[in-house]
Amino acid sequence: MTNASQPALPQPLRDRVDECGFFPELVEDSVSMAVGDETVVDFLVQHEATVGPEGIIRHLTVLVLTPGRLIVSHTDEEADARGRDSAVTTSESVPLRLLGVITLSRAVTHPERYGTSDSAVSETWLTLTWGAVRRLQVVPAHCGDPTCTADHGFDGETAGEDIMIRMSPAADGAENVRRLVEFSSTLQRLAHGQGAR
Template structure:
């Protein structure tokens, strides 16, 4: 795949983008442009299809780790009746020092046998926060008195989660789950180092 913006992407990353069959030249070019001359230290490609009435809409995310940044690329289809197909691609460059949290959640089958072949990670979630998006979950506040009818206001949580990627073995395969775990670990280590 030709690259017009800097050194070629690693062959394995280019192959994964191509295998998704979803505007591979556009996506590879956008990621290469955002990366510039920096070395690729890790990556994760996530292809997701969603159903909207009788249509399938595709979304592709590419996460790329460089020595100084996390690059996040998103590409979506944009179809309108009677119009040519369009794609919207966005790349965001996040300095590693701005990444405030990297959470890896794993769903393990047969956890009592962890460390053997019986136990498997069947689903993994990567949640990354860098302060662009915040979510507030509010609930009515309660007191310990079950007969109390007073208004105690609200209580809640403020979550810093700019991106969540969920990969399951059933939908994406065990190798893809392992790739998400490896990328998450790389990112946790990279953002934990004082620069």
């Protein structure tokens, strides 16, 4: 249960977490501890389920934007050694000044008809970097000769990707995709000095 000394989270954020039905009291307490007495400028909630060898595993991500920080809260369900349900919740606090590139990408069907009912956004994703995670992709190097069989070593590419939130109308609903776009726009403006709307 949320500590009585902590300010209550905004009701729309609590409602969205409650809708997910995924340990709402635990999630709200974790987010509330991280937010403290700061003002919540905007938020985004994503509830995911993946199928693994142990069955369906649920994961909840809550992003909270305050005037000075981005709070990233993850909650995962697990089973302990005796098979009892348990959950792990983690909150990361990122000062906005540390945010690097904030990328919002949208995949659109029939782009030549964009703005009409024939065109739709099929997938949207937000990628954030702040230098905590680097991804290295290594592939065999090739020369321009298609008949060459020599070993040319490897090429590599490094990229920052601390978190990616991916949503689609089919999987997450149109309203959640709309919220992702709104949150991304607010985050871009606030983190890069133009302030929130």
